[in-house]
Amino acid sequence: MPPPISPRLVSILAILTAPLLASDPVGDTSPWDDAALGLFADAHAAFARHKNPDRETRFGEAVTLINLQPKTDANLDRAASLLNEIIATDSTDLPGIGARYYLARIAQIHRASPDPSTAVRLYRELAGLSSPHPLAQRAVVQLALLEIFASGIDSAEVRTRFDHLSELGAGLSDPSVVRDFHLVMGDAALRFKLGDATALDHLLAAERAGIVRATTQRDTWVRIAELGRRTGRNDVAIAYYRRFLENFLRDSRRRMISERLASILAEDGRANRHVEVAR
Amino acid sequence: MKREKLLPLVGFSLLLICFGIALVRVFSRHRAESNPNEVVIRIAHWQLESGLRSAIDTLAREYERGHPGVRIAQNPIPERIFPSWLRTQLVGGTAPDLIEIGKGSDDETLARFFLPLTDYVEQPNPYNAGTSIADLRWRDTFVDGLAGGDCYKANLLEYYGVPLSMFTARMYYNVTEWKRILGDTPPPEDYDAFVDICERVQRHAAATGENIVPIAGSHYGTPWFASSLIGGQTQRLTQRLDDILVIKPHATEVALQFVTGRWTLDEPDFVNGLHLARQIGRFAQPGFVQSSRDDATFYFVQGRALMIVTGSWDAPSFRALAPFEVSAFRFPKPFPDHPRFGAGTYGLSSEADTPTSGAFGLTRASRVPEQAIDFLRFITSKQGNSTFSNVSGWLPSVVDVELPALVKPFEPILDGYVNGIGLEMGGGANARRVIAANLGTLFDANSDVSKLQDILNAELPRAVRNDLGRTLRQFVLNIARQDTLAAAQAVLRERRPDVTELERKESELFEAQTLQELRRAWVMHELDATP
Known part of the structure; x- marks a missing residue:
């Protein structure tokens, strides 16, 4: 029986061959698991190895290509071509909608020279489907980001776009998309000074849809409370200040929030009354 | 013998002696690690301060006394070479079981070479039994709920580290x-x-x-x-x-x-x-x-x-x-x-926002992952972290740990106002x-x-404008990566509808991405409007 190979020797060989091992798979997982862990090269290699790729495999190859390093125009073109192949078969089924969304993302985010007008066109087409698919609905969130925050438009145009998108957003149903849409609209209403009451309504809608991250939650609760205070909706302010204090025991805002809560309670003259959380 | 001939001989002899010592050390370590009756948990970090090394040493000996057959080997690495040392160990498959994360451990390194700790931190720490925090999830026993520092990786949607301390x-x-x-x-x-x-x-x-x-x-x-x-x-x-x-x-x-x-x-x-x-x-x-x-x-x-x-x-x-x-x-x-x-x-x-620091992750190369996690639980239990703070003179990371008198002046001030704009x-x-x-x-x-x-x-x-330009580029890199991560989460959710955690992960990822895109959109809008 040959002697076992020293781990030291293995280590030295591994260092020397590190570049070759860069796409060593993590374990017994699907390419999608690798992609979810950020191991894009591994996932892409697995997708690309398929001899007879189905539409989902093509989709996997495309969405991993867009983040494959080095990021090249050739990779992005190849990804766009794969996505177009999926769309050519059917542009309204689930893979088709996913492909259309990521085609817009390539134009908006991934190209070295972004093409926002193409992205807007693709998102509008997706939003026009009125599909329940989350990625079709997410196009409305992206439209809000691209159209309201576009450079070089005057405040009247911002208002027009905001109102139009508010109508478009009314048809959204996927909870995560609804939340993100209202977070964007609430923020836009504050930044472009489109009305505190409007901003408050949007942030309350985001909160109802279900905020997941603690950091978003604490900021949103503070904003809702502050807007409640500014718009005279003291019940809302009191409820959300209290929620914040009950849930976030270590936050540098606690002292200021406690003081603002005490001030409103004193103002309302109802320090001992229980206030239901406004929902 | 002439001096000219003696000097090379002395040099060569020294070289041979050093080589011999190195060989003995390598083989003795290999022999120790090959002992079938002993579990060795190796822990590496870049904190060369004597207090921290002593604290880990004290905790290690305490743990060994309670766990016969287990040995803890501490490996302090100079901060300057830590990132390259880490990469070498990880790629070579010789990485210690527990490694301090935060230097040279980006998202891809963590995903590839470290195990997510999410399932562990969602459970109570058994070493807290009988204490005021016995029923809390492990992550809730830390002063920042593992939200800060290097513990939670927002893009990977997993916990990868458990911290020992915090700093003011x-x-x-x-x-x-x-x-x-x-x-x-x-x-x-x-x-x-x-x-x-x-x-x-x-x-x-x-x-x-x-x-x-x-x-x-x-x-x-x-x-x-x-x-x-x-x-x-x-x-x-x-x-x-x-x-x-x-x-x-x-x-x-x-x-x-x-x-x-x-x-x-x-x-x-x-x-x-x-x-x-x-x-x-x-x-x-x-x-x-x-x-x-x-x-x-x-x-x-x-x-x-x-x-x-x-x-x-x-x-x-x-x-x-x-x-x-x-x-x-x-x-x-x-x-x-x-x-x-x-x-x-x-x-x-x-100072309520002070995050925890000194987080340790568990490597995929670990041959004793469960024992390594157990040691991590031990040193971050209420008692273990109290010992750590007493010996090291550093602040504890665990809630309800009574501060030693020497550490008391560093306790974060919780009841204060939000600080203003600085330099x-x-x-x-x-x-x-x-x-x-x-x-x-x-x-x-x-x-x-x-x-x-x-x-x-x-x-x-x-x-500052140049810095904001750099921030924008960083936003784009992050948002772009999140696109592929989100696609993967979406597909996995459709494939495994019974795993409810996947729905939360997908939702969290989109929420994080939307907020980054929102900030990016505003920064671009304002910079474009300001020549």
Whole structure:
């Protein structure tokens, strides 16, 4: 029986061959698991190895290509071509909608020279489907980001776009998309000074849809409370200040929030009354 | 034998001896690791401070006593070479079981070489049984709920680290000299009392001819202290600038508002902060702005300065190096009733957002992952973390741990106000470079604060704008990566509808991405509107 190979020797060989091992798979997982862990090269290699790729495999190859390093125009073109192949078969089924969304993302985010007008066109087409698919609905969130925050438009145009998108957003149903849409609209209403009451309504809608991250939650609760205070909706302010204090025991805002809560309670003259959380 | 022939022989012999020692060490380690009756848990970190090494050593021996057949091997690696050492070990498959994360461990490295700890941190820590935190999830037993530092990776949606400590910055003082020069004078509670103490030390030095200054300054600690003083003065200004009503504006927003002219360096509160910093500067040794961190440390431990500003991580080193008793107090700042510097401040600044630090991750290469996790649970239990704090002199990371007397001065202040705008200007490299290069002007006896204002007014807007450009590029990189991660989460959710966790992960990822896109959109909008 040959002697076992020293781990030291293995280590030295591994260092020397590190570049070759860069796409060593993590374990017994699907390419999608690798992609979810950020191991894009591994996932892409697995997708690309398929001899007879189905539409989902093509989709996997495309969405991993867009983040494959080095990021090249050739990779992005190849990804766009794969996505177009999926769309050519059917542009309204689930893979088709996913492909259309990521085609817009390539134009908006991934190209070295972004093409926002193409992205807007693709998102509008997706939003026009009125599909329940989350990625079709997410196009409305992206439209809000691209159209309201576009450079070089005057405040009247911002208002027009905001109102139009508010109508478009009314048809959204996927909870995560609804939340993100209202977070964007609430923020836009504050930044472009489109009305505190409007901003408050949007942030309350985001909160109802279900905020997941603690950091978003604490900021949103503070904003809702502050807007409640500014718009005279003291019940809302009191409820959300209290929620914040009950849930976030270590936050540098606690002292200021406690003081603002005490001030409103004193103002309302109802320090001992229980206030239901406004929902 | 002639000298010319002897020298190479001596050199060659030394080489052979070194090679022999190295061989013995390698093979003895290999033999020890091959012992089938012993489980070895290896833990590596870059904290070479004696206090931390002793603390881990104490905990290791304690753990070994309770777990016969288990041995803990500690491997401290110099900070400078840690990232390359880490990469080599990970790629070579020889990485220790537990490794401190935060240097050289980006998302891809963590995903590829470390195990997610999410399932573990969602369960109670069994070593907390019988304590006030017995029923809490492991992650909730940490003061920041594992939300800060390097523990939770927002892009990967998993926990990868469990922390041992946290850090605050304080004014350290030489207790022996303090008593000799100042008698029973307690540490100052407010700014005027602090100035009075500094002036008394200066008078004492002048009267006796002793070589002692009130504060050991350096280009390491001074910007920090100056920024803290300015931040106290701008608390009210910061709230006036809070357009999006979060009470605690993000650094990027503050920097953007500076570039767009929403506020300037000529704001009276900001200028007051500069005056305060200049006042304190006259209590440091001459030419302190050119002094390094080590220079200032020598000044302090040699007894040539009564005080020094630095982080709580230095406490064990000071206690080991200084031939005198060391204690600390928080930076004294003016209160709102101060006649000259009260207008812009609300009062004490809160340190409630201080994140935990010194997080350890579990490598995929570990041959004993369950035992390694068990040791991690042990050292971050209420009892274990208390031992850690007692031995290391560092703050604990676990809630309800009683602070040792030596650590008490570093306890974060929870009941305070949100700090204001300091000198960070968004924290970008260009802004830092401009400030570091010119801060000395603030302490120039032949000028006043207006000289620094003029320089910063001329140079800082461009620097901060460049930093924001870099921030935008970073946003794009992150958002782009999130696109593929989100696609993968979406497909996995459709494939495994029974795994409810996948729905939460997908939703969380989109929420994080949307908020980054939102901030990016606003920064681009504002920069485009500001030539």
